[in-house]
Amino acid sequence: MARDVFRTSNDISETPAAGFVSANTGSTGNAGSLCAFGAPGEPLRLDEAVNRALCNNLRTREAWANVKIQAAGVGAAKAAYLPNVSATWQEVRDGAVTDVSGYPQLSSSNHSTVHTGSVSLNWVLYDFGGRQAALRNSQELLAAARANQDATLQATFSTVATDYYSAQAAAGKLAAAQKTERIAHDSYVAASARVDHGVAPISDQLQAQTSYAQATFNKAKATGDLQTALGTLAADMGLSPAQSIILPAVEDGVALDRDFTEAVAEMIADAQRMHPSVAAARATLEAAVAKEQQTRSEGLPNVSFVAKYSQNNQPASLGLGEPQFPATGHDWYFGVQVQIPLFEGFGRTYQVRQAHAQVEVQRYRLNAARQQVGLDVWKSYQALQTGIENVGNGTVLLQIAQRSFDAAKHRYAAGVGNILELLNAQSSLSDANRQRIQALTDWRAARLDLAAKMGRLELNDLQVGNHYRQALFISFQASKGKAFALLRNWCCA
Incomplete structure (x- = not known):
């Protein structure tokens, strides 16, 4: 390949994952080897799943190639000065x-x-600024391409994390379904024993047997849901859907901090300034302004x-x-x-008009991007608040359901309770287990989604420790540190 005289390759990341790839997931050596992976870890940690997805996803590779295109465009614009x-x-x-x-x-x-x-x-x-405008146009398009690459990486990051949590939740639901099946089997055995001793009608045994069969059915469905979720996660990472994947338990690393009360308005304002999609729209607008100036200069x-x-x-x-x-x-x-140029058939006039209209379009798109980012942060913030509440509510609900089932089981064994009471308590306990698992999944997804909507996701946000702490760290500047410091303290406890 020809020599890069203007060093435009300095603006191109060495891998499709840019600065997101972490060196602590089995990749060794120089930066280029960070996207080389062995077999998936057992269990597969979230940071490794994200690493693999960012490196192997076709959308991240396409965004990487677009940066290369625009970087070469900067070199071509600089060459016009020679x-x-x-x-x-x-x-x-x-x-x-x-x-x-x-x-x-x-x-x-x-x-x-x-x-x-x-x-x-x-x-x-x-040439009355024509080359300068062309260079600025290419530089802004490069900035837009890099911002788009960042946005693509963040979107892919969020997607694979969501699929990871979904697979983790599916595994938890399968474990809950297996537990429910065991409980239903025990209830069926107890009802059968009472029927055999003549102290309960046959309907008790049949109802318990029906509940047991339903639990077995639900376990089979949960097994299929888990395999589907694992296949989706494997495809995100560029692996075969049949790849064997083992995940940590769904409740590993749960630590809530309810002191996160920073005003959402400050978070929205910061996201509207710093989000990659806004940065890309802003750079595209500047490129359009430069293109208009270049078009005018070409007529001089x-x-x-x-x-x-x-x-x-x-x-x-x-x-x-x-x-x-x-x-x-x-x-x-x-x-x-x-x-x-003396006369161009009025073509230059209309080319300038066209370029000016393009500036207007890009200005509207920038405002639309800011508006969308603000709405996304608001929705994610509210979802996070709901998630925090429901994790606590789910824990309380599970404790109550467990106590209710224990009491109903004891009453039935003592002969003072009936089978409907036992089966209702059993069903409530099963529902509480599922709701607890779903609440944990929603909470984890919501906190990561909020970081994504703010454009602040980094691979360092996934801290891996002995107890598999999935920490979300939001980088911040000193002038804006209060909101982000609170978010960091809240998430990483």
Whole structure:
């Protein structure tokens, strides 16, 4: 590949995952090897799943390629400041035959090999800001491409994390379904024993058996749901859906802090300034402004330095019928060329109008991006508040349901309770287990989603410890540190 004179490759990340890839998930060596993975870990940690997805996802690779395109565009715009030098060389076999009827002395036949070579130079010295506008346009498009790459990485990050939590929840629901099946089996055995001893009607046994069969059915469905979720997660990471994946328990790393009460307005305002989608829209607007200036400048004069030197060995002849003699020749010139567009059929006027309208479009898109980011942060914030509450509510509900079932089981064993009381308590306990698992999943997804909507996801947000703490760390600047410091303290307890 040709040499990168303007070092535009410095603006291109070494991997599709840019700065997101972590070196603590089995990748070793230089940056280029960070996207080289072995077999999935057992259990598979969230940071490893994210690493694999960011490296192997086709959307992140496409965004990476778009950055390369725009970086090359910056190099092309810088090249316009340098002179254009071209050289030509030609070698031909020349044959010239002249046959004058009646005057053979005037006839001639000459054959020669002719070499011709030339070098020309054209260097634009001044063009009323056209090249500068073109360079700024390409630089802003590069900034937009990098912001889009960041947004794509954050979206992929959020997607794989959501699928990870869904798979983890499916595993938890399967475990709950297995527990429910065991409880239903125990209830069926107890009811059968009472029927055998003649202290309960056969309907008790049949109802318990029905509940047991339903629990077995639900366990089979939970097994299928888990395999579907694991296949989706494997596909996110670029693996075969049949790849064996083992996940940590759904309740590992649960630590809530209810002191997170920072005003959401400050978070919205910061997201509207810093989110990658807003940064991309802002850069695209600046590129459109530069394009308008470039279009105007192309209709103005430009001043160039021009030069040319050529030489040849074209044979010379004294006249008609005279033989040719070897000869050499050369010519050269240099000077200043002024090119002034006088009339372009009014095309320039409409090109400028078009470029100006494009600026308006990009300005509206920037405002729309800010508005959407603000709404997304608001929704995610509210979902997080709900998630925090429901994790606590789910815990209380599970404790109550467990106590209710224990009491109903004891009453039934003592002969003072009926089978409906036992089966209702059993069903409530099963529902409470599922709701607890779903609340944990929703909470985890909501806190990560909030970081994604704020455009602040980083791979360092996933801290891996002995107890598998999935910490969400929001980077912040000193001037805006209060809200983000609170979020960091809340999430990482």
